[in-house]
Amino acid sequence: MNDFDWSSIPGALPFLWDGMKTTLEITVIAVVVGIVWGTLLAIMRMSSFKPLSWFAAGYVNLFRSIPLVMVLLWFFLIVPALLESLFNTPRSSDTRLSSAMVAFALFEAAYYSEIIRAGIQSVSKGQISAALALGMSYAQAMRLVVLPQAFRNMVPLLLTQGIILFQDTSLVYVSSLADFFGAAYKVGDRDGRLVELLLFAGAVYFAICFSASLLVKRFQKRVVT
Amino acid sequence: MISIRNVSKHYGSFQVLADCRAEVEKGEVIVVCGPSGSGKSTLIKCVNGLEPFQDGEIVVNGISVGDPKTDLSKLRAQVGMVFQNFELFPHMSITDNLAIAQIKVLGRSREEAVGRGLKLLERVGLSAQAEKFPGQLSGGQQQRVAIARALSMDPICMLFDEPTSALDPEMVKEVLDVMVGLAEEGMTMMVVTHEMGFARRVANRVIFMDQGRIVEDAAKEAFFGTPRSERAQQFLSKILQH
């Protein structure tokens, strides 16, 4: 134990904090876009218009059958080329962060849509009938009556998925983007203190995720009672 | 007001409604009864287009329900419906339950909608509950709110699907009283119910359904006097034994 040398951590804290900001940025964007896009996918999936529901089913099954790390790699390779042709951004500009956000958002939407679909189905059909009987359109019935109830039932699951996503963002190391994990790795590599830095990073991930899931549990209890 | 003409509906090969015919004039109260699974709910849901049907025609206030060109939302806004399980929106206060469709569908201002809602809440005797949520009310209170919610749209007629059958016995009366009041005011009503006391008091006619067919459609006196069909006689004697 005496061989551990933690001295390189204090000086590296600003750099690590920048990494944490990147991690949070990716997480928040992916959760928000993932939930919005996932909601649309869930509604499409339940549509009686077959092409829409086939598209949504195909999308969900596709993304749930490919390893996340491969999706990330594709997007690091594809999105820069796409941006270049669309907006004429020079090749040199760094699009790794936006690539990561797009990849996570699209990937997470597949998982969110399944959670949301279950949530929508948990709202009784009588609620839609009642909304329609009052003269609401199907879209109004969804937006005003079904989705608010569905989301209230789903909040714990959505948050839990968000915690998993927070951990999964460390996979951006494949593009050597300096998220929290990447930053810790770089500092450790530079100072020859990789073990210490990785232990430290692990402890931080654990502390954040564990306390977040405690919060979710407490919230869950409140929703149930 | 409501004209049901030769309506048939089937799920695959299962016939839910078979050649149903009925007329409801303005101001009339029609009670629909019959054994479980005979198609009562399905028939009443066809009237406001919540259930599609394959054959025949239903015309409400001159508008054909089955016509693909009909704006169903607009029609439904004028036809009040009350469900067996109340179906209040549990995430909204009673006030919002009463106001939401007035605002979003009829385009009333929030102020006007809330005012109208509170007036109707008073009418069903629940002014004190305006700020509560549906989960905090008893079944009978929830159903009275549901009736007030339907009335808030100023409907031209009202459909009821077993409005008291999910209620504890001691709460049935408070809901029926509201419905009797409506009937006496001249509201056109189509009511699926097994409450024969209600039928005797306010119904003009009673429709008896069995296996998707309208077996009997008779004036109240004739129906309770001597129903012509054997099925209706059996049904009545069974119900009256309770």
Ligand SMILES: Nc1ncnc2c1ncn2[C@@H]1O[C@H](COP(=O)(O)OP(=O)(O)OP(=O)(O)O)[C@@H](O)[C@H]1O
């Ligand atoms: N989606 C459906 N698919 C197949 N059959 C259905 C469907 N919905 C209803 N049915 C059948 O249609 C028949 C009529 O149902 P309906 O709910 O109209 O009966 P009801 O007279 O209202 O009965 P209850 O008194 O139990 O409410 C029933 O036999 C029911 O099983």
Ligand SMILES: [Mg+2]
């Ligand atoms: Mg029924």
